Structure formats: structure tokens, C-alpha cells
Amino acid sequence: MIQMRAIHKSYWRGGTELPVIRGIDLDISAGEFVAIMGPSGSGKSTLMNIIGCLDLADRGEYRLNGERVSGAPFSRLAELRGQTIGFVFQSFNLITSRSALENVALPLLYQGVARDERMSLATQALQRVGMLDRASHQPNQLSGGQQQRVAIARALVNRPGLLIADEPTGALDSRNGDQVLQLFNDLHNEGHTLVMVTHDPLIGERADRLIMLHDGRVI
Amino acid sequence: MNRLRVFIELTGEAVIALWQNRLRSLLSVLGIAIGIAAVMTVSAVSSGGKQFVLKELETFGLRSLWVFRDYKDKDPQSRVRDSSGIDSRDLKLLKGACCPAVKRLSPVLLAANRPIVQNGNRYSSAQLKGVDANYTGINNDRLTMGRGFRPGDINGRRPVALIGETVSQDLYPQSENPIGRDLRIGGRRYQVIGVLEYKSRDLLASIGSDGGEDANNRILLPYTLVQQMNGNQQVSYLQAEAVSIARAEQAADQLRLALQRRYRGSYQYTKITLASYLKTVDRILGGITAMGVVAASTALLVGGIGVAGIMSTAVVERIREIGVRMAIGANRRHILFQFLAEAVLISLAGGIAGLLFGLLLGGTLDLLTGFPLMPTLSGVLTGLIVSVLVGLASGYYPARRAADFLPVEALRRV
Numbered sequence: 274m275i276q277m278r279a280i281h282k283s284y285w286r287g288g289t290e291l292p293v294i295r296g297i298d299l300d301i302s303a304g305e306f307v308a309i310m311g312p313s314g315s316g317k318s319t320l321m322n323i324i325g326c327l328d329l330a331d332r333g334e335y336r337l338n339g340e341r342v343s344g345a346p347f348s349r350l351a352e353l354r355g356q357t358i359g360f361v362f363q364s365f366n367l368i369t370s371r372s373a374l375e376n377v378a379l380p381l382l383y384q385g386v387a388r389d390e391r392m393s394l395a396t397q398a399l400q401r402v403g404m405l406d407r408a409s410h411q412p413n414q415l416s417g418g419q420q421q422r423v424a425i426a427r428a429l430v431n432r433p434g435l436l437i438a439d440e441p442t443g444a445l446d447s448r449n450g451d452q453v454l455q456l457f458n459d460l461h462n463e464g465h466t467l468v469m470v471t472h473d474p475l476i477g478e479r480a481d482r483l484i485m486l487h488d489g490r491v492i
Numbered sequence: 493m494n495r496l497r498v499f500i501e502l503t504g505e506a507v508i509a510l511w512q513n514r515l516r517s518l519l520s521v522l523g524i525a526i527g528i529a530a531v532m533t534v535s536a537v538s539s540g541g542k543q544f545v546l547k548e549l550e551t552f553g554l555r556s557l558w559v560f561r562d563y564k565d566k567d568p569q570s571r572v573r574d575s576s577g578i579d580s581r582d583l584k585l586l587k588g589a590c591c592p593a594v595k596r597l598s599p600v601l602l603a604a605n606r607p608i609v610q611n612g613n614r615y616s617s618a619q620l621k622g623v624d625a626n627y628t629g630i631n632n633d634r635l636t637m638g639r640g641f642r643p644g645d646i647n648g649r650r651p652v653a654l655i656g657e658t659v660s661q662d663l664y665p666q667s668e669n670p671i672g673r674d675l676r677i678g679g680r681r682y683q684v685i686g687v688l689e690y691k692s693r694d695l696l697a698s699i700g701s702d703g704g705e706d707a708n709n710r711i712l713l714p715y716t717l718v719q720q721m722n723g724n725q726q727v728s729y730l731q732a733e734a735v736s737i738a739r740a741e742q743a744a745d746q747l748r749l750a751l752q753r754r755y756r757g758s759y760q761y762t763k764i765t766l767a768s769y770l771k772t773v774d775r776i777l778g779g780i781t782a783m784g785v786v787a788a789s790t791a792l793l794v795g796g797i798g799v800a801g802i803m804s805t806a807v808v809e810r811i812r813e814i815g816v817r818m819a820i821g822a823n824r825r826h827i828l829f830q831f832l833a834e835a836v837l838i839s840l841a842g843g844i845a846g847l848l849f850g851l852l853l854g855g856t857l858d859l860l861t862g863f864p865l866m867p868t869l870s871g872v873l874t875g876l877i878v879s880v881l882v883g884l885a886s887g888y889y890p891a892r893r894a895a896d897f898l899p900v901e902a903l904r905r906v
């Protein structure tokens with residue numbers, strides 16, 4: 274599903290180059306659960322953003338389902354984010370002024386789905402993550418774990434093949450974190466491809482494959 | 493079809509966002525509303541003002557013109573110094589082939605002395621004018637009762653009179669019909685045959701007459717009788733009607749030249765046409781409009797800058813939301829559209845509010861002053877189009893900025 278060849282990414286700070294991803298080759302097949310670990314600053318989030326089409330690599334080739342992502346126009350990247358990829362952030366990133374249900378339904382709006390269908394699909398997704406009883410709550414009326422489950426429902430609502438989660442439990446206490454992890458585990462078992470950054474070695478063991486990142490390289 | 497739905501739904505998203513910031517949205521709506529109301533008022537004043545003046549001039553007959561001696565002429569012969577330079581014996585000539593642009597013509601004679609005008613013990617301060625049967629037609633005078641002069645009244649020197657509204661009130665009790673009644677002028681008896689319709693406007697009453705005249709305090713007499721009173725054949729001035737407004741100047745010049753030729757240059761003549769007032773009115777209104785347009789445009793510009801400021805603030809505040817929307821599938825066009833829609837909705841709402849406010853203001857002024865301030869349909873449409881354009885112009889830069897972020901960049905902002 275994912276093929277990366279010699280991916281490079283640098284940031285520039287005050288005229289000096291700061292290489293963050295330094296030649297990564299990565300293959301992930303459909304249905305795999307891949308955990309990515311590594312010390313802080315090793316480039317995990319940067320790599321995830323590139324995989325999730327939120328950012329662009331400087332060099333190298335990235336193919337998603339065989340399609341060249343590097344060099345695709347912005348509108349195509351938006352389509353991929355909307356249709357093929359579901360992204361879960363450490364900080365949830367729900368729109369604070371909208372209810373849980375509206376947040377979950379929002380990705381469908383950009384796909385041109387009619388309102389009634391948006392609402393019924395969003396309801397299903399909320400049910401899947403066990404948050405249906407909180408559908409009309411605003412994000413600030415939900416606990417961190419509940420917000421993250423709503424965010425997962427939002428990532429699922431377009432039925433993407435690929436779920437990407439960057440430290441999804443990083444902001445949660447262990448009980449909430451366990452619930453969220455259990456949810457990801459179930460999703461993987463249902464056939465979703467899952468790429469997750471984590472600091473928790475136990476999760477690393479549960480994954481099909483563990484990738485260690487150090488200084489922008491896979492070790 | 494699906495694509496169209498996205499943009500319709502995004503307009504809904506814009507409405508929700510505006511509603512969530514309703515106080516701020518309202519303030520920027522107000523800014524635009526003031527600008528649009530100002531533009532509307534200016535355009536209404538300029539078109540209403542023109543109609544107002546036209547109506548005013550119409551009560552005097554828009555094709556009217558006056559020709560009289562220019563007393564500033566250098567008169568070489570003292571014998572004619574006192575003369576008006578126009579004689580009733582000239583009339584036959586002037587009504588002939590000399591002056592094809594003249595439709596009709598009346599001599600006007602002012603009484604040399606002010607004779608006492610009375611009916612029993614009721615007196616009138618009316619001004620006396622000697623005219624012929626054409627005069628009321630030229631002057632756009634209508635009668636509320638009785639009849640006008642006929643050629644026989646003039647030629648036969650019949651002692652008949654047309655009186656103005658004020659004269660009628662001064663000389664006759666309200667209950668009495670003045671038609672057929674007598675009045676005395678300098679001891680001589682005249683019979684009232686008609687009452688002139690009230691002329692509501694006296695703003696321009698002094699045009700072409702001997703200053704400060706009240707159109708409702710007039711008595712018209714056959715000019716032949718006034719000549720008898722004055723004891724000579726002189727005519728004070730000519731009042732005429734041109735065949736069209738466009739030829740009014742020409743008609744006046746034809747009369748002047750004919751008179752100059754007849755008196756071999758002994759006198760100079762001058763003219764006044766209502767048509768020339770039209771041009772002046774146009775020029776003055778044009779100037780007022782131009783100034784107003786500048787002021788109104790400034791108000792609108794300030795409103796537009798207000799919208800641009802609000803939208804820039806919104807983009808900065810919602811940058812993370814923009815990132816989230818991008819992460820879940822929004823493309824640049826979607827983001828651009830949503831913010832542009834917010835700006836356009838604000839200014840369109842401002843435009844509509846401004847138009848309503850302008851209508852209200854115009855209607856009130858109309859009621860209070862009788863000054864017609866109704867905006868034209870094209871004015872209203874222009875107002876709406878302009879407000880949409882202002883929204884597009886002031887929203888474009890902030891919206892473009894929002895759309896140009898990479899998703900990661902937008903998400904990184906706090």
C-alpha cells in the first residue's frame with residue numbers, strides 16, 4: 274500500500290539546513306499494523322505527515338496504492354486525504370465550536386455527500402467508537418479519551434484504507450489510552466491498514482512490525 | 493453535481509461561522525451598510541434633485557423664454573433712453589417669418605403706476621400685467637374657474653381680468669364665486685372672467701420677471717388696456733414659447749436679431765431661457781453628485797477595509813481549523829471559497845441593510861420635504877452588485893492567505 278524510496282526532508286533555520294528525514298525506504302502492505310518508535314525529535318511526526326499527505330518530501334518517491342504522491346497536484350493530495358487516509362492526531366484537533374456528530378460528518382461534506390447521508394454515516398461511525406450517546410456534545414464537554422474516540426470516528430467516516438495515528442494516546446491517561454488502543458486494535462482486526470507512532474513498547478509488541486527511527490533514518 | 497453541492501454546503505459553513513461571531517459580523521455589516529446607504533442617498537439626491545428642479549421649472553413652462561431690452565446698451569440718442577425698445581407695432585413682424593423657432597409669443601406690459609385695486613372696501617396689492625391671449629398657454633398657467641382671454645378681448649379692449657388665487661381671496665369672500673364679479677383698477681371697472689390656478693412653487697418665480705413677484709398675486713389684463721393706462725405703445729418685454737426645449741436659445745436669438753434689425757441697432761436686447769437654467773442645474777447637480785460620490789465611496793472603502801480586517805483576524809484565529817479541514821479533505825479552492833463566502837455574505841448583508849436604510853431615509857425625507865428621493869431600480873441593483881464586489885475585493889487577500897497554507901503549517905499554529 275505504501276512504498277517510499279529515499280525520502281528526504283529538511284527544515285531550514287536561519288540559513289542552515291536541518292535534515293529531519295534522511296533517506297527513508299519504507300514498504301507497508303495493506304492490512305498491516307506498523308508501529309513507529311524513536312526518540313523525540315527523530316522525525317516520526319514529519320514522516321507521518323508525509324505519509325498522510327499533510328506535508329511534502331523534498332526528495333525521493335512516495336507511492337500510495339501505486340499512485341505517485343510526490344509531484345501530485347494539491348487538489349489530488351486533498352482528495353487522497355479525504356478519501357484514502359484517516360489521520361488521528363495526538364491533540365485530537367476537533368473543531369471546538371461544533372458538536373461531536375458535526376465533527377465526524379465534516380469530512381463527508383468535502384466529498385459532496387448529501388446532508389442526510391452525512392448524518393447517518395456519522396452516526397454509524399460514532400456508534401462504532403462507542404460515542405453515540407455523546408453525539409450532540411461539544412468537544413469541551415468530553416474527556417480527552419472521548420474526544421480522541423470522536424476524532425477516530427471522524428477518521429473512519431470516509432472508510433479510508435489507511436489509518437495514521439501520531440501518538441494517539443500521548444495526551445491521555447492510561448485508562449483512556451488503553452480504551453483508544455483497544456479501539457485501534459479492533460480496527461486493525463477488521464482489516465484497516467494502521468500506522469501508529471507511539472512511545473509505548475507494549476504497543477510496539479502488539480504491532481505486526483515495529484520500525485525504529487533514529488535521526489531521520491530507519492534502524 | 494456533487495461538486496456543486498460542496499460549494500452550497502460551504503456557504504452554509506460560512507453562515508455558521510458568521511453566526512458564531514455574530515457581534516463582530518454585525519459590526520462589519522454596519523460598516524458596509526453605512527457606505528451603501530451613503531452611495532444610495534447620493535444617487536437618489538442627484539436624480540431626485542433633478543426631478544425636483546424639472547418639476548419646478550415645468551410650472552413655468554419649460555420652453556419659455558423672455559426677451560427684453562438690455563439697458564446697459566450704449567444708447568447714442570437720448571430720445572430713446574427711456575424706451576423699452578419694444579413697441580406693440582413690432583408684434584406683427586415678430587409673429588411672422590423672422591422667427592420660425594418661436595411657437596407663440598405674448599407682449600407683457602407692466603403698469604407704469606400702481607393703481608389702486610379694490611372691490612368695495614376690500615383692497616389688493618396685486619401686480620398688473622398686460623398680456624395677450626397667448627400668455628397663459630406660454631406660461632403654463634391653468635384656470636380653476638372661468639375662461640382665458642380671447643383675441644376679441646384684446647383687440648376689442650374689453651375690460652376683463654384674470655386674477656390669481658391671492659387676489660381672489662383678498663377681494664371676494666370665500667363663499668362668493670368671483671367669476672362675473674367686478675373689480676376696480678384706478679377707478680375703472682373690470683369684470684373677472686377667470687381665476688388662475690395656484691402655483692405652489694415660487695422659488696423660481698422671479699425668473700424673467702421684475703423681481704420678487706408672487707405668481708398668485710397677479711392680475712392679467714388685455715395689454716391694449718394697459719397701453720391706454722400707460723399712455724403709450726411700449727411693451728415691457730416679450731414672453732414666448734419655443735417650438736422645443738432644444739431650440740429655445742435659437743428662438744430667443746431670432747427675436748433679438750429681428751428687433752435689432754428693426755431699430756437699426758439703437759438698442760441691444762437680452763434673453764433668458766428656462767432651458768439655460770436646465771444646463772446650470774445639471775452642472776450644479778453634477779458637482780454636488782461628484783462630491784457626494786467621493787464622500788460615499790470613502791465610507792464604502794472604510795467599510796471594505798473593515799471587512800478585510802475582520803476576515804484577516806478570522807483567518808489568523810481559525811488557522812488551526814483550516815488545517816483540520818485540509819487534513820480531512822478540503823482543498824485550497826474549498827478554503828478560499830468558504831472565506832470569500834463569509835466576506836461576501838457580510839457585505840451583501842451590509843448592502844441590503846444599507847439599501848433598506850437608504851429607502852427609509854429617502855421615504856422620510858420625501859414625506860417631510862416633498863423632495864422626491866426615490867432610488868431607481870438601477871441604483872438598487874448597483875448597490876447590491878457593488879456590495880458583492882466590495883466583499884470579493886476585501887475578502888480575497890485573507891481568503892487566499894488561508895488557502896495557501898500547507899496542512900502541516902496550518903496545524904502547527906496554536
Ligand SMILES: Nc1ncnc2c1ncn2[C@@H]1O[C@H](COP(=O)(O)OP(=O)(O)OP(=O)(O)O)[C@@H](O)[C@H]1O
Nearest residue numbers: 284285286291293312313314315316317318319320
Ligand atoms: N516546522 C519546523 N521547523 C523547523 N524544524 C522543525 C519543524 N518541525 C519539526 N522540526 C524539527 O524536526 C525534527 C523532527 O521533528 P518531529 O516532530 O518529526 O519529531 P518527532 O520524532 O515527532 O518528535 P516527538 O517524539 O517529540 O514528537 C525536530 O528536531 C524538530 O525540531
Ligand SMILES: [Mg+2]
Nearest residue numbers: 317318319439
Ligand atoms: Mg511527534
